[in-house]
Amino acid sequence: MSAPVIASLLLGSTDPDTLRQWYVKVLGAEPDPDGFLHFGPVAVLIDGRDDVSPSAREPGRVILNYHVTDIASTARSLDAHGVGWVSKVEYRDEAGAWFGTVRDPDGNYVQVIQLTHDYWTQRRSRHQDGPLQRSVLKDAALGVRLPAQDLERARDLYAERLGLLPTESRDGALRYECGGDSFAIFQSMGRPSGQHTQMGFYVPDIEAAVRELRDRGLTFDEVDLPGMKSRDGIIDIPSQYPSTGAVGERAVWFHDSEGNQLGLGQLVMPGTPDADFL
Numbered sequence: 001m002s003a004p005v006i007a008s009l010l011l012g013s014t015d016p017d018t019l020r021q022w023y024v025k026v027l028g029a030e031p032d033p034d035g036f037l038h039f040g041p042v043a044v045l046i047d048g049r050d051d052v053s054p055s056a057r058e059p060g061r062v063i064l065n066y067h068v069t070d071i072a073s074t075a076r077s078l079d080a081h082g083v084g085w086v087s088k089v090e091y092r093d094e095a096g097a098w099f100g101t102v103r104d105p106d107g108n109y110v111q112v113i114q115l116t117h118d119y120w121t122q123r124r125s126r127h128q129d130g131p132l133q134r135s136v137l138k139d140a141a142l143g144v145r146l147p148a149q150d151l152e153r154a155r156d157l158y159a160e161r162l163g164l165l166p167t168e169s170r171d172g173a174l175r176y177e178c179g180g181d182s183f184a185i186f187q188s189m190g191r192p193s194g195q196h197t198q199m200g201f202y203v204p205d206i207e208a209a210v211r212e213l214r215d216r217g218l219t220f221d222e223v224d225l226p227g228m229k230s231r232d233g234i235i236d237i238p239s240q241y242p243s244t245g246a247v248g249e250r251a252v253w254f255h256d257s258e259g260n261q262l263g264l265g266q267l268v269m270p271g272t273p274d275a276d277f278l
Helices: 016-027 071-080 116-127 151-160 208-214 273-277
Strands: 008-013 036-039 042-048 065-066 085-092 097-103 111-113 143-146 169-170 175-177 180-188 199-202 234-237 250-255 262-267
Touching: 008 016, 008 036, 008 085, 071 085, 071 111, 097 262, 111 234, 143 151, 151 175, 208 234, 208 250, 208 262, 250 273, 262 273
Parallel strands: 008 042, 065 111, 143 180, 199 262
Antiparallel strands: 036 042, 085 097, 097 111, 169 175, 175 180, 234 250, 250 262
């Protein structure tokens, strides 16, 4: 039996519209069509309820931890929005991290956190008899890099065909953010083989995603995997990592302007109509 996965949190509110707009405006969350606000792998759903009070009575019971890479910049942005601070930004030696706590319109606490090198040093010390002592990469952040012989050509394709714009750039490289993760495209004289998947995007509705990308002019690869069924060019893959809770995956592939092969996937959960096809 696979381990359960917490995928979302629900915030009950007597005024869900106001609370939702605060998270959109102040923290930059983008709601999906179902109303979920996505913060990396965990989504927050704000729903109207008649069994809660207008203001949180015990706001410290459940705190939303919001991790950032530049807490000073985040604090300035929060101040510009007139957000009320429960505790101002401070560095805590015992944790090796910066913390600050604000209130949302319902009085819930949102804690802003920036981890530092000291945090990871202390963590390795606490785990000195465990696997962290033997693996310097255990806590490393992954950096996905895709080569491009023509960086501007790649920028155009990602904007026009995929609807993605770089969040920042430097000489010879572009950085993109998707769902809380990031990847970079860098200027390179080398060329990828294009014969294997170099990076994948997981989406909640692969058929809708394929339709949108085709409407943008993207051409998907014709892939034939022996023993696996295909529907409208989307391959049904009857296996998945146990930790996902899924029984399989649906997937398609395409190439960008530089020859990088990219994948598009959707997890198939047990009990859904797609599971019957696996």
